[in-house]
Amino acid sequence: MTTPSLLILPGDGIGPEVMAEVRKIIDWFGAKRDLPFDVSEDLVGGAAYDKHGTPLHDDTMAHAQEVDAVLLGAVGGPKYDDLDFSVKPERGLLRLRKEMDLFANLRPAQCFDALADFSSLKKDIVAGLDIMIVRELTSGVYFGEPRGIFNEGNERVGINTQRYTESEIERAARAAFELAMRRGKKVCSMEKANVMESGILWREVATRVGQDYPEVELSHMYADNGAMQLVRAPKQFDVILTDNLFGDILSDCAAMLTGSLGMLPSASLGAPMANGRPKALYEPVHGSAPDIAGQGKANPIACILSFAMALRYSFDQGDEAARLERAIEAVLASGARTGDLMGPEGGTPLSTTEMGDAVLAAL
Amino acid sequence: MTTPSLLILPGDGIGPEVMAEVRKIIDWFGAKRDLPFDVSEDLVGGAAYDKHGTPLHDDTMAHAQEVDAVLLGAVGGPKYDDLDFSVKPERGLLRLRKEMDLFANLRPAQCFDALADFSSLKKDIVAGLDIMIVRELTSGVYFGEPRGIFNEGNERVGINTQRYTESEIERAARAAFELAMRRGKKVCSMEKANVMESGILWREVATRVGQDYPEVELSHMYADNGAMQLVRAPKQFDVILTDNLFGDILSDCAAMLTGSLGMLPSASLGAPMANGRPKALYEPVHGSAPDIAGQGKANPIACILSFAMALRYSFDQGDEAARLERAIEAVLASGARTGDLMGPEGGTPLSTTEMGDAVLAAL
Ligand SMILES: CC(C)[C@H](C(=O)O)[C@@H](O)C(=O)O
Ligand SMILES: CC(C)[C@H](C(=O)O)[C@@H](O)C(=O)O
Numbered sequence: 001m002t003t004p005s006l007l008i009l010p011g012d013g014i015g016p017e018v019m020a021e022v023r024k025i026i027d028w029f030g031a032k033r034d035l036p037f038d039v040s041e042d043l044v045g046g047a048a049y050d051k052h053g054t055p056l057h058d059d060t061m062a063h064a065q066e067v068d069a070v071l072l073g074a075v076g077g078p079k080y081d082d083l084d085f086s087v088k089p090e091r092g093l094l095r096l097r098k099e100m101d102l103f104a105n106l107r108p109a110q111c112f113d114a115l116a117d118f119s120s121l122k123k124d125i126v127a128g129l130d131i132m133i134v135r136e137l138t139s140g141v142y143f144g145e146p147r148g149i150f151n152e153g154n155e156r157v158g159i160n161t162q163r164y165t166e167s168e169i170e171r172a173a174r175a176a177f178e179l180a181m182r183r184g185k186k187v188c189s190m191e192k193a194n195v196m197e198s199g200i201l202w203r204e205v206a207t208r209v210g211q212d213y214p215e216v217e218l219s220h221m222y223a224d225n226g227a228m229q230l231v232r233a234p235k236q237f238d239v240i241l242t243d244n245l246f247g248d249i250l251s252d253c254a255a256m257l258t259g260s261l262g263m264l265p266s267a268s269l270g271a272p273m274a275n276g277r278p279k280a281l282y283e284p285v286h287g288s289a290p291d292i293a294g295q296g297k298a299n300p301i302a303c304i305l306s307f308a309m310a311l312r313y314s315f316d317q318g319d320e321a322a323r324l325e326r327a328i329e330a331v332l333a334s335g336a337r338t339g340d341l342m343g344p345e346g347g348t349p350l351s352t353t354e355m356g357d358a359v360l361a362a363l
Numbered sequence: 364m365t366t367p368s369l370l371i372l373p374g375d376g377i378g379p380e381v382m383a384e385v386r387k388i389i390d391w392f393g394a395k396r397d398l399p400f401d402v403s404e405d406l407v408g409g410a411a412y413d414k415h416g417t418p419l420h421d422d423t424m425a426h427a428q429e430v431d432a433v434l435l436g437a438v439g440g441p442k443y444d445d446l447d448f449s450v451k452p453e454r455g456l457l458r459l460r461k462e463m464d465l466f467a468n469l470r471p472a473q474c475f476d477a478l479a480d481f482s483s484l485k486k487d488i489v490a491g492l493d494i495m496i497v498r499e500l501t502s503g504v505y506f507g508e509p510r511g512i513f514n515e516g517n518e519r520v521g522i523n524t525q526r527y528t529e530s531e532i533e534r535a536a537r538a539a540f541e542l543a544m545r546r547g548k549k550v551c552s553m554e555k556a557n558v559m560e561s562g563i564l565w566r567e568v569a570t571r572v573g574q575d576y577p578e579v580e581l582s583h584m585y586a587d588n589g590a591m592q593l594v595r596a597p598k599q600f601d602v603i604l605t606d607n608l609f610g611d612i613l614s615d616c617a618a619m620l621t622g623s624l625g626m627l628p629s630a631s632l633g634a635p636m637a638n639g640r641p642k643a644l645y646e647p648v649h650g651s652a653p654d655i656a657g658q659g660k661a662n663p664i665a666c667i668l669s670f671a672m673a674l675r676y677s678f679d680q681g682d683e684a685a686r687l688e689r690a691i692e693a694v695l696a697s698g699a700r701t702g703d704l705m706g707p708e709g710g711t712p713l714s715t716t717e718m719g720d721a722v723l724a725a726l
């Protein structure tokens with residue numbers, strides 16, 4: 001078997017800092033678990049713009065298409081706020097998602113026992129929370145045409161188009177049901193079928209796909225009610241299936257419920273490649289956090305857990321993924337905390353590097 | 364001065380029950396405060412569909428255009444789930460909003476002191492919370508064309524269009540800044556300018572309008588981060604300005620933070636009429652709650668507070684509105700609770716009628 005290849009795109013802000021810790025973990029798996037990776041590194045987002053004048057160079061795009069998995073840090077920052085839309089850091093990430101056709105974005109919202117107190121929600125509402133959000137990632141209003149700012153009479157009009165074909169909905173729905181089969185066997189599909197025709201089609205297709213999974217209980221909820229229910233009683237959910245834009249908002253809301261934003265990874269998966277592995281990009285849910293970038297304060301765990309997701313979903317190494325997850329739980333249980341996880345009681349926070357080293361030691 | 368006119372549209376589910384209590388309050392203001400209203404009543408939503416085959420009869424629409432204010436209960440219910448999109452109960456409400464041109468939807472998210480324990484969030488995060496969300500209500504993806512489900516190749520595609528003109532954004536923004544001037548002098552505008560051109564235009568126009576209000580501090584936030592920040596630290600906000608779809612989701616999220624969904628009113632305001640009053644529709648934030656409809660369990664306070672908003676925004680009776688709000692606070696302080704406000708300690712909940720009577724008594 002050839003050594004699996006990993007493309008690392010640290011990106012902007014705290015991306016490079018947290019990714020440096022992930023590289024140590026990757027090296028550990030190569031040295032100690034006989035799981036070597038062929039790692040390459042490149043630029044994305046503002047970092048790519050600074051060098052190439054584009055947030056994703058064509059060579060990087062081509063390389064991303066060839067590797068077994070991409071691991072991304074974060075993109076964006078105030079420095080790039082005034083850039084033209086077409087070269088904003090985000091466009092680099094969106095191009096990767098679109099051209100790799102990564103239609104299923106898996107965003108676990110999990111509340112870590114050791115951190116339940118850290119949520120803004122009451123402990124009993126979130127302790128033990130374990131939701132998986134499946135967000136459609138390559139279509140909808142993020143990519144629909146027509147789009148742009150146009151002249152109309154004597155003023156301008158901003159236009160974007162929400163657009164979903166049956167097959168786009170179907171493949172995202174199938175990903176959600178497959179996951180539900182390996183979890184709590186419940187899928188809640190969220191849209192606004194009461195006001196949007198695209199939501200009506202979404203509901204219809206989700207229902208049809210559900211018929212192939214008779215063991216899975218399917219429910220439907222309007223997205224506004226979904227946001228309410230996430231705040232009111234999040235543990236009612238197992239897998240949530242939703243579109244690109246609703247998924248963007250609802251998954252961030254769900255992530256914040258856990259109080260552990262610096263802990264949450266994500267996987268974006270596409271169709272299987274020739275070698276049977278899905279096209280895949282892994283990234284933390286948190287952003288580039290420009291306010292703390294370069295200070296060695298960032299929590300590397302979300303990015304490390306993104307690598308754990310890669311072990312599970314790209315490399316069929318569920319046991320090794322679990323090993324890494326257990327190491328992180330042990331580190332947290334020992335009381336080790338980066339600054340973002342410090343409660344009011346205080347204490348001395350670990351630096352990004354110290355947290356990476358603590359995980360290595362626990363491994 | 365002629366007696367001001369009020370059109371009451373109780374609608375579906377718990378709508379008629381809670382509206383019956385509001386009518387008692389309206390009568391009280393006529394009898395005791397020399398504030399008589401010329402009240403008429405009509406059908407909307409499923410109730411209108413059952414009688415007329417349409418969720419809003421043309422005569423009702425015409426009448427709504429003539430009155431000084433409309434007071435609506437709630438629309439929708441599972442009975443109507445399989446109706447064609449064009450006659451769903453929601454279309455009645457959406458037609459009112461659109462044809463009355465009610466572009467500014469004011470949704471206060473307030474945490475009532477007596478109910479702070481009832482939130483799923485920690486008390487210190489929500490106690491004293493007082494946010495005003497200004498949601499654009501007559502445009503965006505709710506109304507943009509093209510829309511529908513179309514054939515494309517050998518499958519169907521669901522399409523909706525997000526569409527905002529500069530003037531649509533401007534008038535909603537102006538409403539937000541005007542409110543901020545009478546409140547905490549902060550506006551946070553939320554969109555997805557990082558991925559949607561309509562969001563770029565939104566941000567630009569909000570910034571331009573803000574220049575007319577130098578005293579108001581304007582900030583911008585991506586809507587996904589907005590959902591996070593609402594959960595993390597909602598008290599950072601004063602007025603939130605956002606579009607129709609984001610507003611739908613974010614205002615429901617904010618409402619649920621307070622733990623008092625049965626308490627929250629809303630106002631939908633349009634341009635001034637010939638008599639100087641704005642076109643206006645008032646309704647509770649909660650829905651038709653089919654699960655408890657007809658059982659006398661519903662909390663009428665959100666609907667009563669919607670009438671208080673009418674007193675303030677349509678009839679320039681801020682003092683009388685405050686009188687009504689104080690009466691409700693006194694009722695809550697006395698420990699009176701409908702079923703939705705019962706904590707785990709239990710007790711005997713008041714019925715809808717008993718709660719209405721309690722407010723009357725406090726007045
Ligand atoms: C950075 C941005 C383009 C992105 C999105 O809107 O999808 C982010 O918010 C996310 O959720 O991954
Ligand atoms: C009932 C429905 C059409 C409506 C909306 O989506 O606007 C409701 O959710 C609201 O927020 O008033």
